[in-house]
Structure formats: C-alpha cells, structure tokens
Amino acid sequence: MKIKDYLSPNFDKKNRSKNKIKILVIHYTGMQSERESLKRLCSSRSKVSSHYLINRSGKIYRLVNDNRTAWHAGKSCWGKYKNLNKSSIGIELVNKGHRFGYTNFSSRQITSLKKISKIIIKKYKIKNRNIVGHSDIAPLRKVDPGEKFPWKYLAKKKIGIWHYCKPEVLKKERRVRILDNNEKVKFKKCLKKIGYCFSNNKKLFFKIIKAFQMHYRNELVSGILDKECLIIAQNLTKRL
Ligand SMILES: [Zn+2]
Numbered sequence: 001m002k003i004k005d006y007l008s009p010n011f012d013k014k015n016r017s018k019n020k021i022k023i024l025v026i027h028y029t030g031m032q033s034e035r036e037s038l039k040r041l042c043s044s045r046s047k048v049s050s051h052y053l054i055n056r057s058g059k060i061y062r063l064v065n066d067n068r069t070a071w072h073a074g075k076s077c078w079g080k081y082k083n084l085n086k087s088s089i090g091i092e093l094v095n096k097g098h099r100f101g102y103t104n105f106s107s108r109q110i111t112s113l114k115k116i117s118k119i120i121i122k123k124y125k126i127k128n129r130n131i132v133g134h135s136d137i138a139p140l141r142k143v144d145p146g147e148k149f150p151w152k153y154l155a156k157k158k159i160g161i162w163h164y165c166k167p168e169v170l171k172k173e174r175r176v177r178i179l180d181n182n183e184k185v186k187f188k189k190c191l192k193k194i195g196y197c198f199s200n201n202k203k204l205f206f207k208i209i210k211a212f213q214m215h216y217r218n219e220l221v222s223g224i225l226d227k228e229c230l231i232i233a234q235n236l237t238k239r240l
Helices: 034-041 107-124 151-156 167-173 181-194 202-216 227-237
Strands: 003-005 011-015 023-028 052-054 060-062 068-070 088-093 131-133
Touching: 023 107, 034 052, 052 107, 088 107, 107 151, 131 202, 167 227, 181 227, 202 227
Parallel strands: 003 060, 023 088, 023 131, 052 088
Antiparallel strands: 011 068, 052 060
C-alpha cells in the first residue's frame, strides 16, 4: 500500500511506545477542499493534526508518525480512556462535512481506509470495540464522521462492532418513544458499557443519543430515544 509522507509539525515532542496505542478514531475534515484541509493539518498555527488523511481518490497521506501523539481528538473520553490523543491513531477522511455540504464517502476512500485500518489494528492489537468516530468520543462537541460513514459495512470486514438485530424487528420499534425511566436507565447502562462517557445532564443527553444514532442507527438521527435504539444498544453489549 502506498502512503505519501506529508508531515505535519503538530505532535507531542515525546515519542510514545507501541503499547500505548489502543484506539482508532475516524474523522472527516469538514472543510471546503482537500488542499485547505492539508494546509490546516500541517500549519503550526492550527495546533491540529492527525496521523493519516485519505482523499476522495483513496490516496493516503501520512501526516504524523504512529509513534508520535497527534492532535486530533481534543477533550475526549472512551471507556476508561481520557483525552485520547495519547492513546489513539487518528484518520481524517476528506469530506466537506455537515457545514459545507456533507456527501457520501467515496468507495476508493473507504477501500483505502479498510486497508490501512487492517494494518493498524493488527500492528497495535486494537480491539473492535475501540474503533470509533470523533463524535463517539466527544459527543458534545463533534459530529464527524457523521451518519453517512459506513460503519456497518466496515464491521462486516471486522473493523468495529455491529449488532445482529433483524431489520424487520427493528423497524417496528423505530420512533416508538421511550418514556419509561427504567428503560432510559437501561439504555444509559448499555451506552456506558459500549464506551460512551457522559454525565447525567438531561439537557445534553440528546447529543449522546445523536452520537449513538449516527454510528449505529443512521437511518434516523433524531436525538430522541426510541425502542429501536434500546434494542440495538442491548445487542451491542453482547458483542463486546
Ligand atoms: Zn474530528
């Protein structure tokens, strides 16, 4: 696999050891163009970077070496891990994002992502449950890579986890709102098992639901808790 070096100055000066790497974080660039994204990720003023960037033709750029901590996750949490820059590899996919015209990821882009993810997962023994989107680890701030990202397809290729609920069973439960407090508590417990971190702030909880939906129920990203979400969340916990 060809990877082009296009190195960014944005990383911790201290090297990290191989066994620190536990999580793979997927992003979209959310900017008007590939050129602009590369420029930002490589500008010392921006203070952001990632390890890799994949453009729409499937070309892979290496911006930061794996043994360096890149600056892509920001304030974040997943399971027992906090502020994930130091424990993760970040991959940016070129996509204008929700602000500038969110489009499907190209199949070449996903093919390249699949290849490089396989290598990273094997090399650092990353668990499937620790392959996440930026929105999963920072749900109050981030929405990338968004609902068009093909999590289901990748999970079938053993990249990430997925549920095994029957679509016809799920569909009946979509939009059936959960109002019962016990069921809400059940859902929250499942989310925590999966890895989501959140406080009990009721006002912000819809953002957590949204992050979950973008990843595991992208047909309807409403921020409203329904029975389908609960069934999926319960099923996912059996796959961890
Ligand atoms: Zn991001």
